[in-house]
Amino acid sequence: MxxxxxxxxxxxxxxxxxxxxxxxxxxxxxxxxxxxxxxxxxxxxxxxxxxxxxxxxxxxxxxxxxxxxxxxxxxxxxxxxxxxxxNKKNEDHRHHHLICMSCGSVEEVEEDLLESLEEQITREKGFKVTDHRVKFYGYCKNCLKNQ
Ligand SMILES: [Zn+2]
Ligand SMILES: [Zn+2]
Ligand SMILES: [Zn+2]
Incomplete structure (x- = not known):
């Protein structure tokens, strides 16, 4: 098991x-x-x-x-x-998703990459970010290649 x-x-x-x-x-x-x-x-x-x-x-x-x-x-x-x-282990903040608008593929971005934005939000808004759900829309590598 x-x-x-x-x-x-x-x-x-x-x-x-x-x-x-x-x-x-x-x-x-x-x-x-x-x-x-x-x-x-x-x-x-x-x-x-x-x-x-x-x-x-x-x-x-x-x-x-x-x-x-x-x-x-x-x-x-x-x-x-x-x-x-x-639900991945050792993942405090959820990973991001790259959604291709042409073929519908979904790729994952493992790194948070938002730390400085989160700090800025805390500094300017007094709001502590504990998680997020980020979706990026665009075109994947394969679709760009076959254009
Ligand atoms: Zn984060
Ligand atoms: Zn695609
Ligand atoms: Zn995912």
Missing amino acids: SEKAASFREQLKERGLKLTTQRQAVLDVIIEHEGEHLSSEEIFELVRKNYPDIGLATVYRTLTLLDSMDLVYKLDLDDGCNRYEL
């Missing part, structure tokens, strides 16, 4: 819930596809390959549960669906 799955099981136990095969299957798919920002429907299709009996509602409920436990993040990439990704 992966570290994420073990931590999930612990947290479920604290809430008096069980790590059912279905819950484990949903988490496993997200772990296997790290960095892909799968939508709930895509996750459902992948889980169904191994568990043909699972329902879409179960997958929705499990994703909401994982989100409430901070094991996954829900992302809104403005494409009309809920997408999910693993």
